[in-house]
Amino acid sequence: MKIVVCIKQVPSTEARVQMDPIKGTLIREGVESVVNPFDEYAIEEGIRLKERYGGEVTVISMGPPQAREALKTALAMGADKAVLLSDRAFAGSDTLATAYTLSLGIKKLGDIDIVICGKQATDGDTAQVGPGLAQRLNLRQITYVSKIREINLKNRKITAERLIESGTQVVSTALPALITVVKDINQPRIPNIFSIKKATRAEIPVWGMQDLGGDPKDFGFDGSPTQVVRIFTPPPRQGGEIIQGEVPEAVAKLIEALTSRNIINL
Amino acid sequence: MALKVIKENCTGCGLCVDVCAYSGIKINDEGVAEVTESCILCGQCVDVCPAGALMMEEKKATVEDIFDYKGVMVFVEHEFGKIHSVSFELLGKGREIADNLGVSLSAMLIGAEGDSMALEVARYDVDTIYVCNSTWLKDYQTNTYVAEAENIIRTYKPEIVLIGATTMGRDFAGALAARLKTGLTADCTELSVDMEKRLLLQTRPAFGGNIMATIISPNRRPQMATVRPKVMAMPEPVKNPDVQIIQVQPVSGPQDMLLDILEFIPDTAGTVNLADADIIISGGRGMKGPENFSMLFELAELLGGAVGASRAAVDSGWMPYAHQVGQTGRTVRPKLYIACGISGAIQHLAGMQTSENIVAINKDPDAPIFKVATFGIVGDLFKVVPELIRQIKGKKQQTAC
Numbered sequence A: 001m002k003i004v005v006c007i008k009q010v011p012s013t014e015a016r017v018q019m020d021p022i023k024g025t026l027i028r029e030g031v032e033s034v035v036n037p038f039d040e041y042a043i044e045e046g047i048r049l050k051e052r053y054g055g056e057v058t059v060i061s062m063g064p065p066q067a068r069e070a071l072k073t074a075l076a077m078g079a080d081k082a083v084l085l086s087d088r089a090f091a092g093s094d095t096l097a098t099a100y101t102l103s104l105g106i107k108k109l110g111d112i113d114i115v116i117c118g119k120q121a122t123d124g125d126t127a128q129v130g131p132g133l134a135q136r137l138n139l140r141q142i143t144y145v146s147k148i149r150e151i152n153l154k155n156r157k158i159t160a161e162r163l164i165e166s167g168t169q170v171v172s173t174a175l176p177a178l179i180t181v182v183k184d185i186n187q188p189r190i191p192n193i194f195s196i197k198k199a200t201r202a203e204i205p206v207w208g209m210q211d212l213g214g215d216p217k218d219f220g221f222d223g224s225p226t227q228v229v230r231i232f233t234p235p236p237r238q239g240g241e242i243i244q245g246e247v248p249e250a251v252a253k254l255i256e257a258l259t260s261r262n263i264i265n266l
Numbered sequence B: 001m002a003l004k005v006i007k008e009n010c011t012g013c014g015l016c017v018d019v020c021a022y023s024g025i026k027i028n029d030e031g032v033a034e035v036t037e038s039c040i041l042c043g044q045c046v047d048v049c050p051a052g053a054l055m056m057e058e059k060k061a062t063v064e065d066i067f068d069y070k071g072v073m074v075f076v077e078h079e080f081g082k083i084h085s086v087s088f089e090l091l092g093k094g095r096e097i098a099d100n101l102g103v104s105l106s107a108m109l110i111g112a113e114g115d116s117m118a119l120e121v122a123r124y125d126v127d128t129i130y131v132c133n134s135t136w137l138k139d140y141q142t143n144t145y146v147a148e149a150e151n152i153i154r155t156y157k158p159e160i161v162l163i164g165a166t167t168m169g170r171d172f173a174g175a176l177a178a179r180l181k182t183g184l185t186a187d188c189t190e191l192s193v194d195m196e197k198r199l200l201l202q203t204r205p206a207f208g209g210n211i212m213a214t215i216i217s218p219n220r221r222p223q224m225a226t227v228r229p230k231v232m233a234m235p236e237p238v239k240n241p242d243v244q245i246i247q248v249q250p251v252s253g254p255q256d257m258l259l260d261i262l263e264f265i266p267d268t269a270g271t272v273n274l275a276d277a278d279i280i281i282s283g284g285r286g287m288k289g290p291e292n293f294s295m296l297f298e299l300a301e302l303l304g305g306a307v308g309a310s311r312a313a314v315d316s317g318w319m320p321y322a323h324q325v326g327q328t329g330r331t332v333r334p335k336l337y338i339a340c341g342i343s344g345a346i347q348h349l350a351g352m353q354t355s356e357n358i359v360a361i362n363k364d365p366d367a368p369i370f371k372v373a374t375f376g377i378v379g380d381l382f383k384v385v386p387e388l389i390r391q392i393k394g395k396k397q398q399t400a401c
């Protein structure tokens, strides 16, 4: 089975805690890049599918040269191959251009059976690249997958559980397909020292616009219909009132505060 | 590159470098700012530059027929025959935007009981309802719904399309925008109009709510946005006597149902689901064990709310993942969020900090959750929660008599 996992490198959430109190902006210091948390589940699921059904896992990322580090993490976990799509021409891509670029990269890999994406990336928080990519590749899509029940390679079918607001939906569709995964699907493995060392030495091919073909005006800034016009940090939420007193008294005050403001009605 | 450095103006102060979360800009050997390959063109550096040395190139003027597109259209989402409340919220907001632009408001309804649902939609102030009705459109499937929506949009050419940012809405919108090759802004919490340019200003949280971004789609149509449920006000039903219901012939057929929906397992933990709940009672590591969540369920039941959990509680196996709130769980925005034994780690806050009111119950006075709480009680939750239940029960009995 040919498995492709799309991963993105994102700034770590921990690093963004600091806010400059005077300028009201985020402080960059100590920003560390990590594999998008949902993509760790995607990588793990790819490797598990390989272990269960045989085949090969290729991880692919579009991003600046340092996104190579994210790909190395995936190789250390057990992915077989990695490809980086990187070119100055890709800068400023929104989800439409990102999905386009990834789709060309995946087409270049040849026939595939399944593409796995994370549910969303923790920086942009859009959850749009997976569905956009499925359209570009003309693949069936199953989003929010919490469990792959079965892949039948003979009938070329996948049966999966997906988490929607009101419960779990069990669906099945034909391969090739694209799925996006949520955290519940597995527990990502921690790579051992040996595989980390091996991954550090891995050669990762870098494909640019020339390698991918495609129309130059569909990439990067020009290929992105959306444009950010303003970024601002929301005013930090003000901590409110700490209700004092012994438990029964504090609880009574809390109920009074909530009912008098119509937050709860008893 | 679309971000330009005007070298003559740059003083090399480095504010741009400080503000960038991506190492997208640096001060080079000549002592001036230089854009690096990591730049994502977010424009934050442009805003902080005191010397006017940074400039963002505008998107190129359009060559497309964008002026053929007129009007605001709302996608009507439904599940098990029930219209999702976010669709009505969007009709309210859509009306306001349409009035500002001086255009009409329409609704797009794809389904199997389209006619009866159209009557429900017609209770609100909408000008046109496009109904695409067929047996195979009964349940949402990406492929069939996207095909019908694409047809409706290409035929009736709305300039703006609004969709609820629900799980279904995001599955649908992401695919539809790619099919239409147009811009899509995710999970907006604010919409307004730039009257001069007649553009939709779409504001949304990113980075788990640590940053807000305003986004436009200047040169493609329609301008599409998914909008977070419960953010826009629910409109009053106002009947429009001139409402038109237009039947649209389906372009898909039963063979286009690419998914077999085999089974649905409703979430049985609690009676209200997290996404719909006005009140959420959440428990964290401080709950100590799964058995103690029963008191949160009791409180939720009393208040008509749902039960959530922090990642720590989910990873310990105390609550199913569907109830996890936070960066790798769900994002919620209830009227009231009660956090019991939750420290308030940044990843948890990312999923709940926009709640209207937050109550924190935690024994550690320094827990970060207190920094965002509207009301806090520093104390042992095993005493506070049962007391809360006891007093609420008492009050309810009083009012019942």
Ligand SMILES: Cc1cc2nc3c(=O)[nH]c(=O)nc-3n(C[C@H](O)[C@H](O)[C@H](O)COP(=O)(O)OP(=O)(O)OC[C@H]3O[C@@H](n4cnc5c(N)ncnc54)[C@H](O)[C@@H]3O)c2cc1C
Pocket (backbone or CB within 6 Å): A037, B283, B284, B285, B286, B287, B309, B310, B311, B312, B313, B324, B325, B326, B327, B328, B329, B330, B340, B341, B342, B343, B344, B345, B346, B347, B348, B351, B361, B362, B363, B364, B367, B379, B380, B381, B382
């Ligand atoms: C990539 C990534 C993604 C993540 N995504 C999420 C996410 O989606 N959702 C999420 O929730 N977390 C997420 N986390 C984890 C998050 O950072 C925290 O680890 C988690 O929220 C901790 O949960 P907690 O507050 O319940 O536990 P703790 O941080 O251990 O806090 C427990 C709190 O309970 C208090 N307490 C204990 N006993 C009592 C008592 N008897 N009475 C009153 N108070 C008591 C303690 O003082 C403490 O403040 C993520 C982490 C990472 C790295």
Ligand SMILES: Nc1ncnc2c1ncn2[C@@H]1O[C@H](COP(=O)(O)O)[C@@H](O)[C@H]1O
Pocket (backbone or CB within 6 Å): A006, A007, A008, A036, A038, A039, A042, A060, A061, A062, A063, A095, A098, A102, A116, A117, A118, A119, A120, A121, A122, A124, A125, A126, A127, A128, A129, A130
């Ligand atoms: N630049 C990228 N390179 C590779 N995969 C990506 C990229 N951006 C997004 N993805 C994939 O799409 C998923 C959803 O991302 P997003 O739509 O940005 O929230 C991620 O979890 C990744 O699997």
